[in-house]
Amino acid sequence: MWWLLLLPSLLFADTNSTDERVVGTFYFNPMFGHVHQSAIRTSASLTTIQCSHPVKVIESSKISVSKEWAYVQVADYRGFIRKEFLSVKRPECFQGKYPRFFDAFNLDLSELYYWGRLNDQFIQGETRVK
Amino acid sequence: MKMLALFSCLISLSVYSQSEKLQEEKELEVVNFNSIKKILMQDGLSEAAKKKEKQVQILKKEQAKVETGRYMYPSEDEIWGFTTEYWLIKNAQLLDWDFEKPDYGIDKSFRTLMQDLGFYQKKFKILLVNSPNIVRAALPGNQEVVLIISVPFIRMMDLSKLEISLMLFEDFLRLDLGYFKKSVATEKLTKIAGSNFQGAKPDISFVEELLKNYSSQINEKGYSFQQMFEVTKKMDAYLKSNPELWNAYFRLLGKMDRFLKTNIQFKEYIKLYPSPEMQVKWLSPDEKVL
Numbered sequence: 564m565w566w567l568l569l570l571p572s573l574l575f576a577d578t579n580s581t582d583e584r585v586v587g588t589f590y591f592n593p594m595f596g597h598v599h600q601s602a603i604r605t606s607a608s609l610t611t612i613q614c615s616h617p618v619k620v621i622e623s624s625k626i627s628v629s630k631e632w633a634y635v636q637v638a639d640y641r642g643f644i645r646k647e648f649l650s651v652k653r654p655e656c657f658q659g660k661y662p663r664f665f666d667a668f669n670l671d672l673s674e675l676y677y678w679g680r681l682n683d684q685f686i687q688g689e690t691r692v693k
Numbered sequence: 694m695k696m697l698a699l700f701s702c703l704i705s706l707s708v709y710s711q712s713e714k715l716q717e718e719k720e721l722e723v724v725n726f727n728s729i730k731k732i733l734m735q736d737g738l739s740e741a742a743k744k745k746e747k748q749v750q751i752l753k754k755e756q757a758k759v760e761t762g763r764y765m766y767p768s769e770d771e772i773w774g775f776t777t778e779y780w781l782i783k784n785a786q787l788l789d790w791d792f793e794k795p796d797y798g799i800d801k802s803f804r805t806l807m808q809d810l811g812f813y814q815k816k817f818k819i820l821l822v823n824s825p826n827i828v829r830a831a832l833p834g835n836q837e838v839v840l841i842i843s844v845p846f847i848r849m850m851d852l853s854k855l856e857i858s859l860m861l862f863e864d865f866l867r868l869d870l871g872y873f874k875k876s877v878a879t880e881k882l883t884k885i886a887g888s889n890f891q892g893a894k895p896d897i898s899f900v901e902e903l904l905k906n907y908s909s910q911i912n913e914k915g916y917s918f919q920q921m922f923e924v925t926k927k928m929d930a931y932l933k934s935n936p937e938l939w940n941a942y943f944r945l946l947g948k949m950d951r952f953l954k955t956n957i958q959f960k961e962y963i964k965l966y967p968s969p970e971m972q973v974k975w976l977s978p979d980e981k982v983l
Contacts, residue, residue: 594778605793657775661767667895668779677785681778684790685839686819688800693813 586620589633589649594657595678598642602632604683609640611679614656618649647687764891772886773874774835776900780907781820781839789823794844797821802854803861806938810862810931819861825958829966830911831864833874840864846959850952856945859938866931867924872916877906915965925972946972 597608612618619636626634632643658665670678730739767775785791799819807815816837825845832839840861847857867873881899890896916924932939950969953962963969 603793605791657767657771660762661765661771663764663890664766664895664897667897668900674782677782677791678778680791681781681785681820684820686800686821687817688804688819689816690804690807690813 582624584622586622587651589618589620589651590653591616591618591644592648592650592654593679593682595675596644596648596682597676597679598635598637598640598644599683600642602628602643604645606643608676608679609642610637611675612637613658613675615653615659618644620649645683648682761889761891764889764895766885766888766890766895769882769886770835772882772900772903773833774837776903776907777832777834777839779900780832780904783904784908787824788827788841790820792823794821794823797847797857798854799857799861803858806855806858806862807865809935809938812865815865817861817865827911828959828962829860829864831861831868831873832907833868838865838868849956849958850948852945855938855941856948859942859945862931863924863928866927867916867920870920870923870927872920873910876910876914877903879903879906912965916967918967918971921967921972922975925975929976943973943976946976 591612591614593614595611595613598610598612599606600609601607616637618633620633621636621641623634628634628643631646633646633649635642635644766772781788781790799821803817803819807817816834818834818837818839820839820841821844822841823844825843827841828843828846830841832841842857842860846852850856852860879899879902882903885896885899928942929939932942946969950973953959953969
């Protein structure tokens, strides 16, 4: 009968694996950005990523996210990124296009952090095509 | 018996003559394709080899191109976009833009206003700052405009969405007239943009110079009366066809004039954007003396 004690944990493991689905791998678009702890622009950053970084988008019945946000995994971190920052194709990044010029600025960690925050704080828009 | 002896002698002679061939000669036979040239030609293998050689040459050229590209300075548009964002990063603490704020719905309101006035396919970024140090600014982006507006100013003036959008539109026109770029740009920027620095260290001093000019233009120099007059007349021309918008703009300028005259916190504004009082006068119809 001792094996009955293991049953709940086995059941949990099973739901854990079936509830989640990897939607696909996408690429991060802006120059720098953050994987957020929650789906709010000002929420804490779990990690800073840069343009063209691959991001795994996950769908999980346990996580409900608004339309504008995606639940993602980046390395060991799981958090949230605005969907408008993700693209299917690898983007052409400023730092990739002009690596020597960009490296010359030798940006420090606080500048990278703020650059990511800036992209989160921008309210972006475009007027429609005539 | 004689015949058998002669036959064995001939065989041993031929074996000896074969073993006389040098190793190199043997290798040459293997390497020398002449003997099978016709077969190779028929198979099209020599053509394939030529094609391969051409492909290698093309790849080498592409590789050299990519390598040269790594040492390019960005285009002028890209430099403006990069410098604007870099200036905002450098001034993050002073401007205090990393804060939680409610969704004012400014993007929708501004987009609608722009479209109503016939501005299509225009990209914009709006940044709300939690500081009275800067009331407003329009900065050049990479094929877009970056509009900055102060939340304390919005709150103290109790501005509506339409009024905020009208302020942003005025900033958009000011940038479009090229005053900011003219005041901030340096000779070095136009000289260096899009050029190559292979074999040398990249010179980023021109960006540092631009950053200084940004600060000076935004915080000290501002705009002249003449420039403000041009902007106001442009606003007048665009809004005239829509009396509701024109009246809202006219009322906004009056509201700003009254607010700025009584509020010391924003006393610098009039020096940078001279002045709402004059703008009201420029927009007012001429008084006829009877």
